[in-house]
Amino acid sequence: MSKISPSIESVAGFRAAGVHAGLKKDGALDFALIVSEADCVAAGVFTRNKVKAAPVLLDMERLANDAESIRAVATNTISANACTGAIGLQNARATSDLVAEALDIAAEQVLVMSTGVIGTHLPMDKIARGVDLSSANLGDDWRAAAAAIMTTDTRPKLGSVRVESDSGAYTLAGMVKGAGMIAPNMATMLSVIVTDAAISAEAAGEALRSATQESFNRIVVDGDTSTNDTVLLLANGGSGVAPATDQELAEFQTALTDLCRYLAQEVVRDGEGVTKFVTLDIINADSEAAAERIGQTIGASVLTKSAFYGSDANWGRIVAAAGRAGTAFNPDSTSLWVAAGESLPDDQRGLRIFSGGMPTDYQEADAAAIMAEPSITFTLDCGMGAGCATIWTCDISHDYISINGDYRS
Amino acid sequence: MSKISPSIESVAGFRAAGVHAGLKKDGALDFALIVSEADCVAAGVFTRNKVKAAPVLLDMERLANDAESIRAVATNTISANACTGAIGLQNARATSDLVAEALDIAAEQVLVMSTGVIGTHLPMDKIARGVDLSSANLGDDWRAAAAAIMTTDTRPKLGSVRVESDSGAYTLAGMVKGAGMIAPNMATMLSVIVTDAAISAEAAGEALRSATQESFNRIVVDGDTSTNDTVLLLANGGSGVAPATDQELAEFQTALTDLCRYLAQEVVRDGEGVTKFVTLDIINADSEAAAERIGQTIGASVLTKSAFYGSDANWGRIVAAAGRAGTAFNPDSTSLWVAAGESLPDDQRGLRIFSGGMPTDYQEADAAAIMAEPSITFTLDCGMGAGCATIWTCDISHDYISINGDYRS
Numbered sequence: 001m002s003k004i005s006p007s008i009e010s011v012a013g014f015r016a017a018g019v020h021a022g023l024k025k026d027g028a029l030d031f032a033l034i035v036s037e038a039d040c041v042a043a044g045v046f047t048r049n050k051v052k053a054a055p056v057l058l059d060m061e062r063l064a065n066d067a068e069s070i071r072a073v074a075t076n077t078i079s080a081n082a083c084t085g086a087i088g089l090q091n092a093r094a095t096s097d098l099v100a101e102a103l104d105i106a107a108e109q110v111l112v113m114s115t116g117v118i119g120t121h122l123p124m125d126k127i128a129r130g131v132d133l134s135s136a137n138l139g140d141d142w143r144a145a146a147a148a149i150m151t152t153d154t155r156p157k158l159g160s161v162r163v164e165s166d167s168g169a170y171t172l173a174g175m176v177k178g179a180g181m182i183a184p185n186m187a188t189m190l191s192v193i194v195t196d197a198a199i200s201a202e203a204a205g206e207a208l209r210s211a212t213q214e215s216f217n218r219i220v221v222d223g224d225t226s227t228n229d230t231v232l233l234l235a236n237g238g239s240g241v242a243p244a245t246d247q248e249l250a251e252f253q254t255a256l257t258d259l260c261r262y263l264a265q266e267v268v269r270d271g272e273g274v275t276k277f278v279t280l281d282i283i284n285a286d287s288e289a290a291a292e293r294i295g296q297t298i299g300a301s302v303l304t305k306s307a308f309y310g311s312d313a314n315w316g317r318i319v320a321a322a323g324r325a326g327t328a329f330n331p332d333s334t335s336l337w338v339a340a341g342e343s344l345p346d347d348q349r350g351l352r353i354f355s356g357g358m359p360t361d362y363q364e365a366d367a368a369a370i371m372a373e374p375s376i377t378f379t380l381d382c383g384m385g386a387g388c389a390t391i392w393t394c395d396i397s398h399d400y401i402s403i404n405g406d407y408r409s
Numbered sequence: 410m411s412k413i414s415p416s417i418e419s420v421a422g423f424r425a426a427g428v429h430a431g432l433k434k435d436g437a438l439d440f441a442l443i444v445s446e447a448d449c450v451a452a453g454v455f456t457r458n459k460v461k462a463a464p465v466l467l468d469m470e471r472l473a474n475d476a477e478s479i480r481a482v483a484t485n486t487i488s489a490n491a492c493t494g495a496i497g498l499q500n501a502r503a504t505s506d507l508v509a510e511a512l513d514i515a516a517e518q519v520l521v522m523s524t525g526v527i528g529t530h531l532p533m534d535k536i537a538r539g540v541d542l543s544s545a546n547l548g549d550d551w552r553a554a555a556a557a558i559m560t561t562d563t564r565p566k567l568g569s570v571r572v573e574s575d576s577g578a579y580t581l582a583g584m585v586k587g588a589g590m591i592a593p594n595m596a597t598m599l600s601v602i603v604t605d606a607a608i609s610a611e612a613a614g615e616a617l618r619s620a621t622q623e624s625f626n627r628i629v630v631d632g633d634t635s636t637n638d639t640v641l642l643l644a645n646g647g648s649g650v651a652p653a654t655d656q657e658l659a660e661f662q663t664a665l666t667d668l669c670r671y672l673a674q675e676v677v678r679d680g681e682g683v684t685k686f687v688t689l690d691i692i693n694a695d696s697e698a699a700a701e702r703i704g705q706t707i708g709a710s711v712l713t714k715s716a717f718y719g720s721d722a723n724w725g726r727i728v729a730a731a732g733r734a735g736t737a738f739n740p741d742s743t744s745l746w747v748a749a750g751e752s753l754p755d756d757q758r759g760l761r762i763f764s765g766g767m768p769t770d771y772q773e774a775d776a777a778a779i780m781a782e783p784s785i786t787f788t789l790d791c792g793m794g795a796g797c798a799t800i801w802t803c804d805i806s807h808d809y810i811s812i813n814g815d816y817r818s
Contacts, residue, residue, distance in 0.1 A: 051732030051740045083725060083740060085767040118725025119768040227729050302711060302805070316527025319492055320636050323460030331460045331492060358494040359528040396711070 002258035008142035008160045008173040012196035013037045013238025015138035018148030021130030023078040023123065029148035031130030032075045034192055035103060035138055040234040041198075042070035042111070043205040045212045047229035053082030054092040055112045056228060062108055067201045070234055071109040073192050074099045075149045076130060079122050080188070081114040082227035091122040098128055102135035113190045113230050115151055115177060146175035149190055153177050157266040163197075163255045165248045170197040170239035172255050178267030188226035189216060191263055197252060198237030207253050208233040215260035218292065219268050220299030220393040231260075265392050273397040276308050279342045279377040285387035290327035294380070295391030297325035308376070308395035313338055313367035315354045322380065332357040333383030340373040349379045411667040417551035417569045417582040421605035422446045422647025424547035427557030430539030432487040432532065438557035440539030441484045443601055444512060444547055449643040450607075451479035451520070452614040454621045456638035462491030463501040464521040465637060471517055476610045479643055480518040482601050483508045484558045485539060488531050489597070490523040491636035500531040507537055511544035522599045522639050524560055524586060555584035558599055562586050566675040572606070572664045574657045579606040579648035581664050587676030597635035598625060600672055606661060607646030616662050617642045624669035627701065628677050629708030629802040640669075674801050682806040685717050688751045688786040694796035699736035703789070704800030706734035717785070717804035722747055722776035724763045731789065741766040742792030749782040758788045 016034045023030035044063050046056050062070075074095055081088050096110035114122070146156035160173035174193035199207070212231055233256070243252040269277050280298055285291035298304055301321040307314035315336050322329050334357070339350025351370060353362050370376060425443045432439035453472050455465050471479075483504055490497045505519035523531070555565035569582035583602035608616070621640055642665070652661040678686055689707055694700035707713055710730040716723035724745050731738050743766070748759025760779060762771050779785060 049729060049732040050738040051729055080725075083728060083763070083767055085741075085765065087767075118723075118729060119763075227725075227732065314527075316489075316492060316636075320458060320460055320527060323458040323636065329459040332494075354492070354528075356494065358492055358496075 002161045002163070002255045004159045004161050004259060004262040006159055008158055010140045011160070011171045011173045011194050011238070013236045014194050014196070015140065016142050016145040017134040017137040017139065018141065018144030018146070019130060019133040019137060021076070021133060022126045023076060023130070029144055030077045031127070031134055032145040032148035033099065033131070033134035033138065034073045034145060034194065036071055036194070036234060036236040038236045038238065039069040039071060039109070040236045041201045041204050042067050042235070043201065043208040043233045045208055045231045047226060049227050049229070051083065051227045053080055053114060053228040054084055054088035055081055055114045056230060057089065058092045058096070059111045059230065059232070062111060066108060069109055070111060071105045072099050072103060073111045073113065073232060073234070074131065075113040075115070075190060076122065076127055077149060077151055078116040079114060079120045080116045080118050080228050081122050083119045084121055087121055091124060094124060095122065095127050095131070098131040099135070102131050111232060113228070115149065115188055115190055115228055118227060142173065142175065149175065149177040151177065151188070152272055153270055155270060157263060157270060159259055159262050159266070161255050161259050163251055165241060165243060165251055166245070167243070167248060168239065168241040170195060170241040172197070172259050174259055174263055176263040176267055178270060189229050189267060191216065191231045193231070193233045193256065193259065195233070195235045196238035197235055198242035199235045199252065203249065204233055204235055207256050210253060211257040211260040214257055215264040218295070218389065218391050219264045220296055220391060268392045268394050271394045274394040275374070275397055276395040277342065277375045278308055278393045278395070279375070280391040280393060281377060281379040282391070283379065283381050283388045284384060285382040286328040286385045287387040288389055289387070291382070291387040291389035292391070293327050294322045294325045294329065294382070295389050297321050299391050299393030302396060305394070305396035309397050311368065311371040313353060313364070313371050315359065318378065318380070319354060328384060329382060330384065335381040335383065337379040338367060338370050339377050340370045340375065342375045342377055344377050350377070411570045411572070411664045413568045413570050413668060413671040415568050417567055419549045420569070420580045420582045420603050420647070422645045423603050423605070424549065425551045425554040426543040426546040426548065427550065427553030427555070428539060428542040428546060430485070430542060431535045432485060432539070438553055439486045440536070440543055441554040441557035442508065442540070442543035442547065443482045443554060443603065445480055445603070445643060445645040447645045447647065448478040448480060448518070449645045450610045450613050451476050452610065452617040452642045454617055454640045456635060458636050458638070460492065460636045462489055462523060462637040463493055463497035464490055464523045465639060466498060467501045467505070468520045468639065468641070471520060475517060478518055479520060480514045481508050481512060482520045482522065482641060482643070483540065484522040484524070484599060485531065485536055486558060486560055487525040488523060488529045489525045489527050489637050490531050491527045493528065493530055496530055500533060503533060504531065504536050504540070507540040508544070511540050520641060522637070524558065524597055524599055524637055527636060551582065551584065558584065558586040560586060561681055562679055564679060566672060566679060568668055568671050568675070570664045570668050572660055574650060574652060574660055575654070576652070576657060577648065577650040579604060579650040581606070581668050583668055583672055585672040585676055587679060598638055598676060600625070600640045602640070602642045602665065602668065604642070604644045605647035606644055607651035608644045608661065612658065613642055613644055616665050619662060620666040620669040623666050624673040627704070627798065627800050628673045629705055629800060677801045677803050680803045683803040684783070684806055685804040686751065686784045687717055687802045687804070688784070689800040689802060690786060690788040691800070692788065692790050692797045693793060694791040695737040695794045696796040697798055698796070700791070700796040700798035701800070702736050703731045703734045703738065703791070704798050706730050708800045708802030711805060714803070714805035718806050720777065720780040722762060722773070722780050724768065727787065727789070728763060737793060738791060739793065744790040744792065746788040747776060747779050748786050749779045749784065751784045751786055753786050759786070
């Protein structure tokens with residue numbers, strides 16, 4: 001496990017800014033810009049929703065055309081620029097034109113991200129103001145940049161990791177926004193990871209896909225998947241270090257995956273109305289895919305999430321959710337443990353509450369004491385094969401309903 | 410459309426009872442028995458959850474062995490008798506033994522259903538009391554029987570339809586319980602339909618599967634699917650009428666489907682914490698299966714349901730849910746209308762709010778006025794093919810979370 005710092009000091013050759021462009025009514029930061037002084041190798045993972053926002057379509061096109069000369073990422077809040085048709089695409093391009101002009105680079109070197117309400121056009125005058133202000137304020141205030149991409153997030157989410165390799169040291173750093181609408185396959189989640197290591201476009205793409213699969217794709221807040229999901233990786237080589245040997249590439253992968261996992265967990269912790277952080281360790285399932293599917297089904301079950309909120313060790317709902325996941329599953333071969341905390345050692349699974357198709361003779365008071373904790377881990381041993389996956393999820397509270405019943409007003 | 414009455418007067422050769430066996434703490438009705446004086450042809454549709462409750466396993470076994478001599482259906486509340494292992498199966502059999510003894514029939518002629526908390530054993534002393542009381546009180550009080558299978562339901566749900574065929578008149582009548590944990594493919598939903606028509610076992614099975622597919626499988630309360638779902642059809646021929654011609658069989662099918670649809674909609678209306686009844690008419694999808702999948706994905710989206718609750722015409726969430734349904738979908742060919750009420754004529758779809766990949770220039774106040782109504786219909790024209798399906802769903806409210814955060818205590 002890499003040691004992740006919850007902040008970003010500096011990443012060689014990168015600068016960032018978060019400014020108030022007038023998009024948010026309350027004067028909060030609402031527009032972010034990240035710039036590299038040298039061309040970056042870049043990779044992206046995007047929403048699988050058939051309804052893709054304009055910035056997603058534009059970034060996909062640009063990375064397909066040339067993923068080795070990216071210089072900047074601009075992100076706006078308030079409008080998701082999704083379901084906005086030809087005007088939306090035009091506005092996404094116009095945003096990148098403004099950034100390119102301000103930085104004296106080509107528009108094709110700019111990626112854009114948007115988050116906010118679906119179906120409203122970008123207010124281009126405010127976007128222009130955001131570009132002006134942010135390009136004039138570039139520096140090392142990554143926290144401001146992370147704050148400037150927030151929607152219903154309650155706090156900026158960022159982190160970094162320093163890797164000491166045989167060829168030298170480099171940094172990976174990233175920020176993320178999440179909150180509601182977070183599900184398997186991402187959802188309105190935007191994340192940018194930057195590194196001053198040098199890496200090939202092919203290796204960057206593979207590393208990002210692998211890291212995403214084991215992090216952002218393994219969290220569930222509400223089961224929805226958005227039109228705007230984007231995770232970007234930019235590598236500018238500013239450290240002078242180029243991981244090249246198998247061991248160095250593996251180190252890079254581990255650091256990237258650990259950073260993404262940290263950011264993904266931060267998204268769950270800061271989910272809308274969340275009061276509990278729940279780890280679902282699914283082990284010995286038919287396959288890794290089955291383990292992931294079972295964990296995601298449990299994590300997305302509103303009934304299960306309501307029970308988490310009520311601190312109810314309702315294992316019946318967990319087992320029933322596993323049974324409808326559409327994978328091989330047999331309650332008679334299944335055991336379920338619950339424990340306080342997260343990242344438990346294998347030999348500390350806690351209280352066994354279900355085994356051999358039936359509840360054990362555990363005491364409800366013992367289970368209740370565990371369920372009252374802010375972090376809970378369930379270990380579900382399916383007793384079928386060797387497939388394992390860990391899913392991070394949360395409860396659903398009254399506040400979630402309040403926030404989402406009235407989001408647009 | 411058949412004319413469904415919201416009550417049951419009598420069905421030739423059938424009697425019913427609902428009693429207080431001491432299962433519920435508050436003295437409410439908690440055990441139901443339905444008995445036919447003659448052998449019934451019977452059919453069942455059961456949960457697809459891999460975790461099947463003991464009563465489901467027993468009924469499946471009995472219908473597979475002999476579906477032409479069923480005489481009784483006994484239903485208990487409080488315990489679902491699911492995840493109860495060998496003891497659970499033994500208790501399900503013991504329940505049927507008690508019923509058989511009280512009615513002087515064979516145990517194999519008895520079907521059983523259970524609903525309540527998963528993982529608790531049937532309290533057999535109270536079950537015995539329920540059998541004693543109900544078998545001694547058989548009559549035409551179907552409302553009491555329907556009340557006796559309720560859990561968090563707020564009211565008994567029952568209905569009947571009289572069919573005048575060329576061969577004579579007969580009745581179809583049914584009751585249902587639902588409330589939470591209702592999803593595509595049923596969920597803790599128990600329903601019994603009885604008819605005094607005579608019909609073959611094969612025709613009964615086909616008719617019930619077809620009716621279920623267009624009713625109980627097209628409702629979504631919370632997206633969960635339970636361990637106990639059961640829909641039973643019992644036909645005793647007590648009316649002396651045997652639908653036999655193609656026309657008569659079609660009449661039977663229509664009446665059965667309409668009755669099931671009525672009962673299914675009643676389940677949605679009485680869902681936990683429900684404040685809005687929402688009809689999703691998905692038209693011109695790639696296929697009927699695609700239309701159903703799109704409707705179910707929209708109906709199960711917590712974000713969409715929160716918006717319904719908040720009376721927010723958040724079409725963006727609806728279109729985004731359609732986009733992640735895993736079917737062919739293209740927002741550019743899609744239109745969305747919203748209207749107050751349900752069962753609208755095709756030419757009264759209401760206010761068009763989305764078209765050609767973008768919102769229309771509708772007035773938010775007009776949409777808000779519609780969304781404030783207790784019944785709302787969305788028509789989603791996918792512009793792709795000829796696949797249509799109607800899904801009935803509801804909002805998710807603070808009360809849902811309260812009810813399910815603390816269900817077991």
